[in-house]
Amino acid sequence: MTPLRDTTFRKIVNLMHEICGLSFPDSKKPLIASRLAPRIQRLGMEDYDEYVSLIDSPQAGGELQMAIDLLTTNETYFFREQPHFDLMERDLIERKLRNVSVWSAASSFGDEAYSIAMLLGDLQRKGTIDPHWSILGTDISDRVLRAATQAVFPEDRMREVSDERLKRYCLKGEGESEGLVQIKPTLRENVHFGRLNLTEPIEDLGPFDVVFLRNVLIYFDGPTKVEVVERVTSRLKPGGLFFIGTAEGRVKTKTRLTPLGPGAFRKEADE
Ligand SMILES: C[S@@+](CC[C@H](N)C(=O)[O-])C[C@H]1O[C@@H](n2cnc3c(N)ncnc32)[C@H](O)[C@@H]1O
Structure with a gap:
């Protein structure tokens, strides 16, 4: 798969900020790339650009939710703190x-x-x-x-x-x-x-x-x-x-x- 380009990373960061307020510094680029890669391969897509075009389009449907699920951190446990x-x-x-x-x-x-x-x-x-x-x-x-x-x-x-x-x-x-x-x-x-x-x-x-x-x-x-x-x-x-x-x-x-x-x-x- 083609590596995640900086411009595509920026698009993902902006989209996630717009939709759910999440803020990803540049240091999170490898994390974003590794979390999305298996999904992109599973959809049979060529690269991150194709995936971003999908989630940023009116046809995104459930795929945008899927991307949010992949990019949010859900760590939790009982009686934390x-x-x-x-x-x-x-x-x-x-x-x-x-x-x-x-x-x-x-x-x-x-x-x-x-x-x-x-x-x-x-x-x-x-x-x-x-x-x-x-x-x-x-x-x-x-x-x-x-x-x-x-x-x-x-x-x-x-x-x-x-x-x-x-x-x-x-x-x-x-x-x-x-x-x-x-x-x-x-x-x-x-x-x-x-x-x-x-x-x-x-x-x-x-x-x-x-x-x-x-x-x-x-x-x-x-x-x-x-x-x-x-x-x-x-x-x-x-x-x-x-x-x-x-x-x-x-x-x-x-x-x-x-x-x-x-x-x-x-x-x-x-x-
Ligand atoms: C690390 S977990 C915290 C769970 C629990 N409150 C705890 O302290 O153990 C953060 C959760 O915030 C959710 N989250 C992130 N952005 C959100 C948003 N804009 N609106 C609602 N929930 C959001 C994530 O999906 C994730 O499940």
Whole structure:
């Protein structure tokens, strides 16, 4: 296959920025080339130029989504950055919230959403919250959303889940499914997934008591970060909790957020 030319790389970068706000520095050229190459070969195309002409045309259909799926990074696991979950639990108890709604705003395969579900499931069992809690997971990638709905995970991604919770909320695979774990239907019924592009206006969503927007801002450039944080925190109830990845630094917003710890904020009540 012909190597990825600089001009074609630029076209891909611009397209991805336009569509989902993703920002790829020049150093990511080899990564983009290696992620797209198998797909291009599978389609029987000659080179990257032919592929870009397809995804940048009105005939792109599902192929544009396929390219987004290939170029987004979906790494995630259960109870990633545990202090956020501990803080949320303490806060829900202190605020005596009964009907809790949570948004996992870049949910990837759903590990984050089901981690929250386990926590809320436990609080429900103790009678701390009502049974009508709900979690919405959204992402731009159809592929991860399909997997999230099926709720089947490799055991390795559940390494931070306690044995007690594994027993209570999960079914262990046997035979061909050895090494896989499925979330039980009782927990799944309060968790829903849908497609949402964070860089586009959001209609009719929330407001939520808690929003997780973790490990996605790193893929956006400065102005897009600000725009996305503003859009997402507008869906958070005053007094609600907002989480970003601990490595994602401080966020600039018009919405007044009080820092509570690394990557953790409370939306001020007088907003
Ligand atoms: C690294 S994962 C983070 C998963 C989870 N929040 C966590 O912290 O473990 C980033 C996710 O952001 C999604 N994403 C990237 N750009 C997006 C956009 N413009 N709108 C919505 N989701 C996006 C990707 O598809 C990917 O699943």
